[in-house]
Amino acid sequence: MADFNRRFAKLERELRSLYLGLYHDQQAYAYFCSMLKKQYAQRKESLRQLDARREENPGWYKDQKMLGMQIYTQCFGGNLKGVEKHLDYIQETGANYLHLMPLLESPKEKSDGGYAVSDFRKVQPELGTKEDLADLAEECHKRDMVVCIDFVMNHTSDEHIWAKRAKAGEEAFQQRYFFYDNWDIPNLYEQTVPQVFPTTAPGSFSWCPEVGKVVMTSFYPFQWDLNYANPTVLNDMTENMLFLCNQGIDVIRLDAVPYIWKELWTTCRNLPQVHTLVRIMNLAAAIVCPGTLLLGEVVMEPSKVVPYFGTPESPECHMLYNVTTMCTTWHTVATQDTRLLRHQMDTVFALPRQYTFLNYLRCHDDIGWGLDYEYLRQFGVEEVAHKRFLSDYFQGKCFGSEARGELYNDDPRLGDARHCGTTASLCGMETGSEQSLNLDIMLHAFLFTQSGLPILYSGDELGQLNDYSYHCDPIKREDSRFLHRGNFDWAAAEKRSTNPLYQALLKLEAIRKGEKAFHADADVWTLEPKNTHILAIGRYYQGDKLLALFNFGRGNETAWLEEGEVYEDLLTGEKLDAKAVAMKPYEFRWLILRYPQEKE
Numbered sequence: 001m002a003d004f005n006r007r008f009a010k011l012e013r014e015l016r017s018l019y020l021g022l023y024h025d026q027q028a029y030a031y032f033c034s035m036l037k038k039q040y041a042q043r044k045e046s047l048r049q050l051d052a053r054r055e056e057n058p059g060w061y062k063d064q065k066m067l068g069m070q071i072y073t074q075c076f077g078g079n080l081k082g083v084e085k086h087l088d089y090i091q092e093t094g095a096n097y098l099h100l101m102p103l104l105e106s107p108k109e110k111s112d113g114g115y116a117v118s119d120f121r122k123v124q125p126e127l128g129t130k131e132d133l134a135d136l137a138e139e140c141h142k143r144d145m146v147v148c149i150d151f152v153m154n155h156t157s158d159e160h161i162w163a164k165r166a167k168a169g170e171e172a173f174q175q176r177y178f179f180y181d182n183w184d185i186p187n188l189y190e191q192t193v194p195q196v197f198p199t200t201a202p203g204s205f206s207w208c209p210e211v212g213k214v215v216m217t218s219f220y221p222f223q224w225d226l227n228y229a230n231p232t233v234l235n236d237m238t239e240n241m242l243f244l245c246n247q248g249i250d251v252i253r254l255d256a257v258p259y260i261w262k263e264l265w266t267t268c269r270n271l272p273q274v275h276t277l278v279r280i281m282n283l284a285a286a287i288v289c290p291g292t293l294l295l296g297e298v299v300m301e302p303s304k305v306v307p308y309f310g311t312p313e314s315p316e317c318h319m320l321y322n323v324t325t326m327c328t329t330w331h332t333v334a335t336q337d338t339r340l341l342r343h344q345m346d347t348v349f350a351l352p353r354q355y356t357f358l359n360y361l362r363c364h365d366d367i368g369w370g371l372d373y374e375y376l377r378q379f380g381v382e383e384v385a386h387k388r389f390l391s392d393y394f395q396g397k398c399f400g401s402e403a404r405g406e407l408y409n410d411d412p413r414l415g416d417a418r419h420c421g422t423t424a425s426l427c428g429m430e431t432g433s434e435q436s437l438n439l440d441i442m443l444h445a446f447l448f449t450q451s452g453l454p455i456l457y458s459g460d461e462l463g464q465l466n467d468y469s470y471h472c473d474p475i476k477r478e479d480s481r482f483l484h485r486g487n488f489d490w491a492a493a494e495k496r497s498t499n500p501l502y503q504a505l506l507k508l509e510a511i512r513k514g515e516k517a518f519h520a521d522a523d524v525w526t527l528e529p530k531n532t533h534i535l536a537i538g539r540y541y542q543g544d545k546l547l548a549l550f551n552f553g554r555g556n557e558t559a560w561l562e563e564g565e566v567y568e569d570l571l572t573g574e575k576l577d578a579k580a581v582a583m584k585p586y587e588f589r590w591l592i593l594r595y596p597q598e599k600e
Contacts, residue, residue, distance in 0.1 A: 061146070
C-alpha cells in the first residue's frame with residue numbers, strides 16, 4: 001500500500017477540502033476514502049506497474065505516435081473476443097488507442113446506442129463479459145495499445161437496480177434521482193433548461209407511473225438523471241469508474257459531463273459544481289490508478305470547453321473533444337470559405353500547450369451546426385438560413401455537392417437540424433469521383449496536422465460508405481445516426497492493399513510519426529495565404545518548420561505566401577519556393593524546411 005499511501009498523503013488535503021466543501025458530510029467522506037483504498041487493493045500488479053511507468057512520464061499520451069480508432073464492438077468483431085482477434089489489423093492501420101463504443105449492459109430497445117446503462121459493472125451479454133474486457137485490455141497493453149471506454153455519468157437506465165428500487169418506492173433510491181410529487185418544480189426548471197432533443201424527446205421530465213411522481217430525464221424518458229447533490233451518488237459512481245479502471249481501461253470518456261449538476265433557475269449546464277465533481281474524480285484516479293486518463297465529452301463552444309481542463313495545479317480532464325473544429329471543418333467543405341476555420345484554429349493554437357484535444361472528422365454521433373455565428377455575421381451569414389444551406393448541402397441537394405447524408409432531429413420550426421453520414425459519404429465518395437477521394441485524403445491530412453490526438457472512426461480508413469439498411473430495422477430506423485454505424489466491411493479490408501485512401505493514410509501517418517515538426521510541443525500558428533479557399537498552418541519544433549496548405553476550393557487556387565526559403569514537399573520530395581504555391585482542387589501540401597543546427 002506504499003504507493004497508495006504516498007499518493008493519498010499528497011492529494012488528501014485538496015480532496016477533503018473539495019468534498020466537504022460540496023457536501024459537508026464527514027461520514028460520506030470517510031466512506032469515499034475507504035472506497036479508494038479498497039479499489040487500490042483490488043488493482044492487479046501489472047496495472048500498478050503500468051501506473052508507475054506513466055507516473056514517470058505523465059505526458060505519455062501526447063506523443064505524436066498516438067493515433068486513435070473508435071469502434072463499435074458488435075460492428076467490428078461481433079464481440080470482445082472478436083475484436084481481440086482483429087488487433088493485428090488495428091495495429092496495421094497505425095492505431096494504438098482503441099476507443100470501444102458503449103458496451104456496458106443496457107436494455108436493447110431502450111439503450112440510446114448503449115448510453116442508458118443498467119449495470120456499470122457488466123458488459124452487454126452478447127458482447128462478452130467483464131473478463132473478456134480485461135483480457136482484451138491486457139492484450140492491448142502487451143502491444144503498447146491504450147483502451148478507452150464510455151462512462152455515462154449523467155444518468156442511468158430506468159432499469160438500473162437503483163431505478164428499480166426507486167420505482168418500488170424506496171425513498172433512499174429516489175433520492176439518487178430527481179423525483180417530484182407534481183409538475184410544479186419541473187415546470188420551473190423547464191423555463192430555463194434548454195431541451196436536448198426537442199423533436200424526438202421534448203422536455204426534461206417524465207411521468208413515472210409506478211410511484212405516481214415526476215422524474216428528471218434530460219435526454220430520453222428511459223434515462224434518469226442522477227442527483228450528484230447526494231454524496232452517495234458520487235461515491236458509488238466513482239467506485240464504478242475505478243472498477244472499470246481495474247479491468248485495465250486506460251481512458252475513461254466522461255459522457256455528457258456538463259450536465260451532471262442541476263440547480264433551479266439555471267440552464268443546468270456547466271455549473272461550478274460540475275468542475276468540483278470532475279476534479280474529485282481526477283483526484284480519485286490519481287490516487288488509485290494514476291495511469292488512467294479522463295477524456296471529457298463537452299459538446300460546446302471553446303469558451304465553455306476549455307475550463308474542463310482545469311488548471312496546471314488542479315487538472316480536471318486530461319483530454320477534451322475538439323467538437324467545434326470538427327463541425328467548422330464540414331462548414332468549410334460546404335462553403336469553400338476558410339475564414340471561420342482559421343479563426344477557430346487561431347483560438348485553439350493560442351491555448352496553453354498542456355491542453356490536449358482529441359481531434360476527429362467523424363464519430364458515432366451526428367454533426368450539430370453549433371458554429372460561431374457571431375463571427376460569421378460580419379460576412380452576411382444568417383444563422384437559420386445557413387443551417388438550412390448546410391442541411392441541404394450534405395444531403396446532396398445543392399449544385400456542386402456530391403455529399404450524401406441524412407438529417408437527424410430536424411426541427412422545421414426553427415430551421416435547425418443535425419446531420420449524419422460517414423466521412424466518405426459526406427465527401428461524396430458514393431459518386432465515385434476522384435475529387436471526392438482527394439477531399440477525403442485532404443481532410444485526414446488536416447486532421448493529422450492539428451495538435452493533439454487524432455482519432456479515426458472505424459471504416460473511415462477504407463472509405464466506408466453510409467449503411468442505408470438501418471431503415472429496415474424496426475429498432476434502428478427512427479434514429480438516422482445508424483446511417484454511419486454500419487457493420488465494418490471486412491471484404492473491403494481484405495482489398496486494402498489496392499485501396500488508394502487506405503494507402504494514402506498509411507503514408508500520412510508514417511510522415512506524422514517520423515517528422516519532429518508534428519511534436520506536441522511544437523509552435524503552431526496560421527498563415528495568411530491571401531486566398532479564402534486555402535487554410536495555411538505553420539508548425540515549428542527544434543529547427544524544423546512545416547507549412548501545411550489545404551485547398552478547400554473546388555477549383556485550382558494559389559496560396560500567396562511570404563516565405564523566403566526553399567521548402568521540400570514531404571509527399572513528393574519536390575523542392576519549391578513557398579511564395580506562390582499552385583494547388584489543385586482539394587489538394588494539400590506538407591512543406592518542410594530544416595534549419596541548420598548549431599553544434600554544441
